[in-house]
Amino acid sequence: MGVRRPSPFPGLLLVLSRLVVLALLAVVAVRALGVERSSPLVLLVGALPLLLLPAYAVLALAAVLRRRALAAGAAVLVAAHLLVVAPTVGTDLLPAGSVEAPRLRVVTANLYVLNPDPAAAGRALRALRPDVLVVPELSAAGLEGLREAGLLADLPYALVDLGRREETVGLLSRLPLRDVRLRSLATRELPRATVTVGGREVRVLATHPLPPVWVLHRLWRSSLEDLAREAEQVDLPLVVAGDLNADRDHAAFRDLLATGLRDAHDARGRGLVRTWPAAFPLLHLDHVLVRDLDVVQVREVRLPGSDHLAVVADIAVR
Numbered sequence: 001m002g003v004r005r006p007s008p009f010p011g012l013l014l015v016l017s018r019l020v021v022l023a024l025l026a027v028v029a030v031r032a033l034g035v036e037r038s039s040p041l042v043l044l045v046g047a048l049p050l051l052l053l054p055a056y057a058v059l060a061l062a063a064v065l066r067r068r069a070l071a072a073g074a075a076v077l078v079a080a081h082l083l084v085v086a087p088t089v090g091t092d093l094l095p096a097g098s099v100e101a102p103r104l105r106v107v108t109a110n111l112y113v114l115n116p117d118p119a120a121a122g123r124a125l126r127a128l129r130p131d132v133l134v135v136p137e138l139s140a141a142g143l144e145g146l147r148e149a150g151l152l153a154d155l156p157y158a159l160v161d162l163g164r165r166e167e168t169v170g171l172l173s174r175l176p177l178r179d180v181r182l183r184s185l186a187t188r189e190l191p192r193a194t195v196t197v198g199g200r201e202v203r204v205l206a207t208h209p210l211p212p213v214w215v216l217h218r219l220w221r222s223s224l225e226d227l228a229r230e231a232e233q234v235d236l237p238l239v240v241a242g243d244l245n246a247d248r249d250h251a252a253f254r255d256l257l258a259t260g261l262r263d264a265h266d267a268r269g270r271g272l273v274r275t276w277p278a279a280f281p282l283l284h285l286d287h288v289l290v291r292d293l294d295v296v297q298v299r300e301v302r303l304p305g306s307d308h309l310a311v312v313a314d315i316a317v318r
Contacts, residue, residue, distance in 0.1 A: 034251030088271020098316035102198030115305035118145025
């Protein structure tokens with residue numbers, strides 16, 4: 001009888017598990033230190049809540065095979081995952097006054113500059129009945145599609161400045177806009193305005209920082225830093241909405257939240273939601289952030305022709 005050779009599978013699985021643990025520990029270190037200095041690191045850190053899920057399987061494997069070092073590394077990753085997701089799952093208690101308070105529905109919808117049917121997207125947005133709509137990647141063709149859909153008639157107050165650019169960020173409103181101006185954010189001109197809800201003024205900052213790709217990486221960080229400085233200077237209830245090209249696992253985004261802003265998804269215990277790419281969301285890029293306001297509800301909506309999910313936030317203005 002021949003000698004039966006042991007299967008190489010357990011050994012191969014251990015090698016792969018060790019490599020996974022080492023790679024994920026490196027990404028966790030980048031996140032902890034806030035040193036996302038390259039585009040790949042920005043993407044990996046942004047997907048960290050999903051990337052760390054294999055750590056649970058590795059921890060179970062290490063326990064079964066009694067590999068202490070592997071188990072220790074996997075345990076660190078599991079702990080890191082719990083720390084990362086903890087701020088995103090708690091639900092804010094709504095003050096009693098928020099039930100009867102006037103509401104402001106804010107929608108942010110990246111239209112996608114190459115959207116093949118912006119009129120269909122406009123009809124979908126019109127059905128959402130926004131009070132304030134922020135539209136990143138709004139092109140001339142996109143604007144015409146929104147007009148064709150009747151959305152501009154519903155939102156007659158608008159700040160859209162294309163100039164010579166291919167796309168811009170549009171700010172459209174059902175409510176009159178005051179204190180309207182464009183402000184510069186790391187080479188981009190972005191709209192700002194104030195609306196009045198139930199007699200109370202609310203400042204709205206529409207935003208779309210440059211994406212953190214290759215040569216634009218420093219400008220991406222500068223955009224978020226400029227936005228944080230601007231938010232600090234606002235002394236009214238504040239809404240920051242748009243495609244921020246970042247989430248709470250990026251250091252610059254956490255600095256923005258440190259100005260007192262609260263992510264609408266976090267407020268309703270839905271911080272693990274992903275909004276990009278729309279077909280299979282991996283990153284949470286589209287946000288409605290608020291300060292001195294109460295988030296009653298937040299949800300995501302698929303937008304025809306867009307590669308992002310739109311975000312709809314109902315806000316109580318007490």
